[in-house]
Amino acid sequence: MATWLFYILGAVAVVATAMAVTRRNPVHAVIYLVNSFFALALIFYLLGAPLVAAWEVIIYAGAIMVLFLFIIMMLKLSPGEEADRQGPGPLQWLPVMLLGGAILTCTLLLLQFDPVGGQGLPHWYASPRDFGYALFHKYALAVEIVSFQLLFAAVGAFYVGRAGGRKIAPGGEQ
């Protein structure tokens, strides 16, 4: 049953991502992406990572995507925003798809040669307790570093995003 679920979710994720990538309107793209993230979250759960699944929903779908939406709204990139009015047409897509397809085939063919092909994913469940233990014992230092990263990222974001740098006319410059 889990197997079927995996394939279904995988299909959903791929389709949703594909839609997201091709949408002309950023808002739609974000919504599709949220879908694919939900699917991925479920796959994570299937693979026995409940906590990661939860965070996938909370951080990615919840926080990051919402942030995206917020920015899009703020910049009024409503449908018909000139940046992407007519998004990339087939002419742009074709070469890129060929390139991507080539890379994908190479990857997949290479993977054929790997013994991992035979191995299957077992049913396995990592309890949040163990997870937390691992996170805050073995990887405590890493957590600290990440926290510092977040701090300085915040500082940077604040510095960059802060309104009204000195020489900027309200109309911007063109």
Place this chain on the structure above:
Amino acid sequence: MDSRLLFLLILLPLAGGVINACVGCRMPRRLVALLATTSILGSFIATLSCWSLAAGSGTQVKLFTWLASAGLQADIGLLFDPLAASMCLMVTGVASLIHIYAAGYMEHDENQARFFALLNLFVFAMLCIILADNLLLLFLGWEGVGFCSYGLIGFWYEKKENALAGRKAFIVTRVGDLFFTIALLWLFSLLGTVEIAEINLRAAELDPALITPLVLLLLGGACGKSAQLPLMTWLPDAMAGPTPVSALIHAATMVTAGVYLLCRMFPLVSLSPVGMAVIACVGAFTALYAASCALAQREIKRVLAYSTMSQIGYMFLAVGMGSVAAAVNHLLVHAFFKALLFMGAGTLIHLAGEENDIYQMGGLRKKNPLLFGLFLIGILCLAGAPFTGGFFSKDAILLAAFSRGDGLSACLWGIGVFTAGLTSFYSFRLLYLVFFGEYRGQETSPHLSPLLIWTLPPLALLGLFGGLLNLPYFYGGHEILSRFLGTPPSAEAPLATELGLLVLMSLVFAVGWLPAHLLYRNFQPEPETPWRRFLLQGWRFDLLYEQIILRPYRFVARFCWLAGDRALIDGVVEGIGRTMLHWGGYFRLLATGQISFYLQGFAWGLLLMLGWLLLKTAV
């Protein structure tokens, strides 16, 4: 006596030259002239006092080693043997007289120091040639005289032509020197020595096949210095120099160096019949060529120059005929009377107000009878008037040629005789045009320094009685010179031959004189015929060389520069640079500034890597 006294011979002139060169310009002119003259006189006296050393095979002295390296040993060393001694005596003697003459001739020139310095250095170099005991030192003198003549021909350098004439002389002679150098290299590589005596000694060891080319190379060198065919074009132009210079360098001494070289190396030279024949031919033809040119010249000094050339031709002929004594004898006598003629010419030119053109002279006999007398003696010697020095010496040469008996010598003898006729003709042409008839130049009354006259008589006497030096037994002489030189006495020709030649030569002299007398006794300008112009321009050899040598040379020079260096080599090098910069431009274009293009770079890179890895794992 101490044989090292010999070095006084060369050191005195050297000292005089160096002193004059360094501080001459700070000394009073008279002192300069005095110093120069005394230094030469000194070496003249030294020669006389060292005379005894020359006896037999002479003496050899060494001052210090100049160049010594593996196998090579070239000393500053002298070989004072009879040949050298007699040459020395002549050179120093004539040189002293000419120095004295020059003191008068140049007294108003502000560059006396330079003049006398060069003149002394010249004598030094000339003596080096004469006395050198090895070919390298001889070569040093050889080039030295070349340089001095260069400097003296171009002495009045403000006139471009003079300087150019000097350069021409230097380079043309240097072409000859090239052959001499090669001969030197070759001899060294064959015999492992540059000692003249030793080379002559061991010449017989050499492979006969090699001797002829060697001799020809030496001949080439000699031709250059002695202005023989085909390297003779420089001598007439060399007359641009001051007259004493012409007298000393281009009449008496330097130009005869070639003859001297051949005599010096005679033991080697004589080993190659072919070589001898070639030498004789060169001599004979030059004699003829020069005499013919002399017929048409208008500048007094050029006439004399061509006559010099032709007389030297005789000497070559003599060497070719194997009679060194005759050659040397003629060399000496010729030196005397030719110096006399040149100095006389110099005086005449003064007299005629610095006028060179004999058409502008005439009637000078009345102006200065003494000078006329002296000049006449010179002319007679040159023309080979019976019983003058010139007569005997020339006679000896022709006799040698005649008595050889083979066909070639016979022809050459014929040429010689014919040339003798021409000689007496142009000599008297000169004499008549200058001294007889009415004076045609503008009136001038220059003050003649007595030195310009009183240095001539000794030379006149020497020229007149120079014949006695080597008077054949036939005339009751004892061939002093040839015995002194230790050369075999001239062929004992039967009485009839001797007499016949005597008569013949006298006739030839007369035959030359008569037309000149008729034509030029009273002056009328000669018609401008193409022939005359042809002769006047020395058979147009200059134009020929200009066309076949100089012009191609200039072209090659420019070609190598523009096509070779500029276009080809630099072109290639700079081309590489430019190409790289060009490609650099393309690589710059990659940085389009478009983020998505840069990302494509990522993707392509990844694709290539994966593709390669796939290939590797799959295969």
Place this chain on the structure above:
Amino acid sequence: MTFAAPTEFPILSLVLWLPFVGTLLCLLMRHSPQACRWLALLATLSVLLLTVGLFVGLPAEPGWLLKENYAWIPSFGIRYSLALDGISLLLISLTALLQVAAVLISWKQQEHPPLFYALVLVLETGILGVFLATDLILFYLFWELMLIPMLFLIGIWGHENRVYAALKFFFFTLTGSLCLLLAIISLYLIHGEQTGVYSFAFETLKQTQLTGGMEMLLYLGFLLAFVVKVPLFPFHTWLPDAHTEAPAAGSVDLAGLLLKTGIYGLIRFAFPLFPHAAEQSLPYLAVLALIGIFYAAWIAYAQTDIKRVVAYSSVAHMGFVILGLSAWNQLAWEGALLLMINHGVTTGGLFILIAMLQERTGSRDLRGLGGVWKTLPFFSAFFLLFCLASLGLPGLANFAGEILVLLGAFARWPLLAALAAAGVVFSAAYMLRVVQGVLWGPLGQSCKIDVKDSLPTDLDRREWILLIPLALLVVWLGLYPAPVLEPLRGPIGLLLQAGVLP
């Protein structure tokens, strides 16, 4: 190591680094040009005294006369090792002499004198180092060290087209020297793999066993570097530009010294390290040398810029040197090295004189000059003397070398030597053309007034002091070269044994 223990007092290092100290002081005192001038003169003079002292003091015998050898970069087996034999002794003496001349001739240097003298002094250190180093990397370092100062000397103080000339000089020589580096490293590695001893010491690397192909390859690497510097025929085009555009001191150093480093490299390193390859290469060298002699002489005849004529004459003379080396016998080699020294003195002198001429008339163009003898008799006398020496008049410097070369070369390449003798005629042709154009004839328009709107004045005291010794040297080397030949004899003998004789 095959080295003896270092000499107790490092006299060589003293000689080597004295100029460098001068450089540093110059840079420190860059606010008082006058001081720098005297400093530079002092430094060069003291080096000259030291070298003369060595020249007089040391015996003329084969083999190393002095050695120094200290560890430097052990991890690569690079050592700071200097050594001196008769050849290097002569060359450093020449260097010291010409550097004094270079300083004196640029006495009136107006723009940035401190930098100028500093560079001249560094250059001296570089050149001395090249002549003294026996560790290949050390040698290479000094070899490169010569480039930069010369680049700046040409590029900053040069004439019209200086930057082009500087870059051309730099890239030609650098291309060569990078090949040299590659070859050196390869040799080092090969030797290391053979013996396990990783060292750049010349005497160690000489033992390396090489296969024919590899030997030839490495030899070509060395050869290219040195031959470009010499320069041999096809690689010479940097030289005329560099010589012409360089300031007086630069030209003197280039012609007098830098060219010699090429020859020195050949005989000291390229030939002994790869004797068989060298042996094979001799005919080609000889032919190229001959071509160079003719080609350069011809081109020189077509020039109107005096400096260019002299530059091309250098190419011709170097052709003689290479011809001598290619003959591979005592006579020719002694001649070649003698010619090297003589050429250094004569050409150096010529460039000095040309600089003086340009100071006075502001022109180097034959078409504009003429009749100088009238206004500057003493200058002209010196000019004539050096020109005659350069065209190989017997009794003056160059002849001694040339004739020895020819005599030696004739033994091995009779035809080539005979042809090369013709080069002497050509040299007369172009040199006399210069003399003609400068000294004789009516006064040229450039000579009527000098830069200071007055008739040019003849030599001043500084210039006398500068020229007299050189002139004496020209005559001395021409008439009595023995003192120079003796120190050469032994080392040359050794070098010739090192190579396989034909």
Place this chain on the structure above:
Amino acid sequence: MIVPFQHLLILASILFLLGLMAVLVRRNLIMLLIGVEIMLNAAGLVLVGASALWQQLDGQVMVIFLMAMTSAEVSISLAMVVYLNRRKKTIDVRAFDELRG
């Protein structure tokens, strides 16, 4: 077993490539960033799968770090977007090619 691990890899690769293509083809800065998010998610998927495969937690932990890092990055990026939009009044990356050559 649930599925062969390979299938998960395939899925991840497809997602990754989709993200990459988005990055390559889209001109809208926001969409570029979204593409990056997709790529990172693909990485996360592989990590989770791998940690299941090896039955150890390091992979999952790494995913957490990945998420944190992503959020940090996104915050800066979006700040940048705001900033650039304020300057140039556009978030079309084609507009930013002042520096080139």
Place this chain on the structure above:
Amino acid sequence: MSGLELQSLLPQILLALGATAVLMLGAWYPSRNWILAGAAIALLAALSAGLIAPAIPEVAQLYSTGSYARFFVALWSILGALTLLLSLRYTEIHDLPGSEYAALVLFASCGMGLLSAATSLIGLFLGLEAFTLVFYVLIAFKREDSRGAEAGLKYLVLGAVATGFLAFGIALIYAASGSFHLPEAFAGLQQDGGMRALGLVGWALMLVAIGFKVSLAPFHLWTPDVYQGAPAPVTGLLATGSKGAVIAALVPLFVALGPLKADLEQILWVLAALSLLAGTFAALPQRNLKRMLAYSSVVHMGYLMIGLLVGGPAAYRALLFYLIAYTVATLGAFGVLSSFSQRDDEPQEYADFRGLGYLHPRRSSVLAACLLSLAGIPPLVGFFAKFGIIAAALKGGYPGLAVIAILAALASLYYYLTPIIVLFMQQRDARQLRRGGRYEYFVLTLCFAVLLLLGIYPAPLFQFLASLLP
């Protein structure tokens, strides 16, 4: 995490906490002196790295505290300090906030220190991201400068994508080996002598990311743009630190990879050769100093790649020596640039430098020295750097690369000499610039001294580096 671990990781912790402290205090007491304070902190960290011996060899299976790691921590700390000293006057004339700047630079050097010390792929990832994030901000730090913004954007987008590649690569390698920790992580890739396909794909992805960070062709295209747009001191840090740290981290990585490297050999070969060629050619026609240096840095990365490719102690020693030589010279060059920069603009075009050599002899000669050292002209340190690399290439059996390297060195002289010629050999029409700050002169003098001293007597450094190698 225990006290031991904290103590062993002291330098990095000092940097991070110092950065935070500067940040916080700066919020209350805004002042540019915080930059000096930051420099002091960085030096302190360097000291601690040098003096205080680590208690344990490895912290949390993430970061090594071995002498190798410590050396680079110290190096990057000093680099951070020097960058800050260079930035003082710069931030003043461009009116940039001191404390933020100082904090970011400090944290950047902390990240570099972590990266160079990483013994686990996680550690690698975190360290890398740490300073990458900071650079996103620093590059765009001059907010009134539109070119800065563009440069920031380019670095941001490409960096983000590269992060994606890196993450995916690491994930694949983890999937293959089941461990992030070196060398187990690579040991797992082993399969009958060769590398597993999964590992190959993972490495390919990682190489893309690395290639971006150290700008190897064909991932180098961003370099000139970002160099040109970023503030000069930041460019200096970016050119030296961020690249150096990655290279420094790669050495242990390759050591851990062991024989498996053979499978990547050709790829590395091509990357090296491509970087040498592309960088050289593109640098030749440049007329902008920053862009030229950017392309030339591509070339230098090519040289370093040769070192990595050859492998073995000798090659790594040469590589590290080269890295240091490159770092010092590049820092000096950008230092001169930043001290040349004026309130209104910073001169980068050659046209701005014409004849400047005589107006500002000291700074110009330092610039010249740095360029010549980069070109590898003795007696500057660059020569022995190149010498070592080429020797290594020949010894390792890569004559082709050696020849390419030599040719690149030859061509490089053209683009390194051009600015020197412009500085010294052209008529001076450059305008007088303001004289540099005291600290700038200090840093430049330091760089110059190091270039010269190491050039004349490199032996000790060579031995020291040899002793460092893991």
